Amino acid sequence: MIQPLQFATGGYDHIVHLWEVESDLSSASPQPLAIKHTSQVQSLLAIRDTSHKLVSAGADCNVHIWDLSSERVVNTLKTSNAVYHIHTTTSPFCSLLEVAHRDLQFEVRDHRLIPESPVQKFGYISDKVHGRFIKGDTWSQLFACGSRDGTVRLWDLRNVKALPAMIACRESQKIVQVVFKHSHLITCSESGQIRIIGYDEQNR
Known part of the structure; x- marks a missing residue:
């Protein structure tokens, strides 16, 4: 709260x-x-x-x-x-x-x-x-979410009709959570593996 x-x-x-x-x-x-x-x-x-x-x-x-x-x-x-x-x-x-x-x-x-x-x-x-065990995150004008195929997709909420940026994270392994942390995305796979992806909003 x-x-x-x-x-x-x-x-x-x-x-x-x-x-x-x-x-x-x-x-x-x-x-x-x-x-x-x-x-x-x-x-x-x-x-x-x-x-x-x-x-x-x-x-x-x-x-x-x-x-x-x-x-x-x-x-x-x-x-x-x-x-x-x-x-x-x-x-x-x-x-x-x-x-x-x-x-x-x-x-x-x-x-x-x-x-x-x-x-x-x-x-x-x-x-x-x-399913409810995959969870994304918002930050500024962005939204990122994982998927069952190991890909993280990144949308600009100012134009959600545009194709999202796609980041291959874990091949054939479900990404259950994505969290924004400043200029990074922190991802967690279903096996508990954590990956930190450098991200720059201005250069994506």
Whole structure:
């Protein structure tokens, strides 16, 4: 969470809990939030647009926007496919979703009650969905994600229709997570092998 000494959890019980941690870190107390998911909660993201909010996404194809000050769901986005992961973007009003779709695995959505930006869907042709155990990352105007074929793909979110840059990382080995770290990409394969790839946004 953005607030100190707070964190949120969600899981197979369909419930999102907000936890308050004691100042001496000795314990934490949970409070269930009135967010109604009908399937497992798969991703949580703390954001701040006009106020502090918590975005929760589930296998039920619902993305709920919870306002912490008013303690209520202020908007719900309905997606066609289950959402695996949520990421921040440069706009505080938009989030990037990784979804269970074979060819359009990613969506950038405006989560305001009256959206000002259209939904952007993009991805690449694949014979299988990613599954929730592949996770990408955003940084500045970029989004990177691994794949089952050992390739990392890199998109410029200002033009998601353009072909992504492709980085061969681990031949025939699934890349389960990609993380931006300044001018580097850190990748992890399904066997736990870590690889750091030098990356320069200006020269890609």
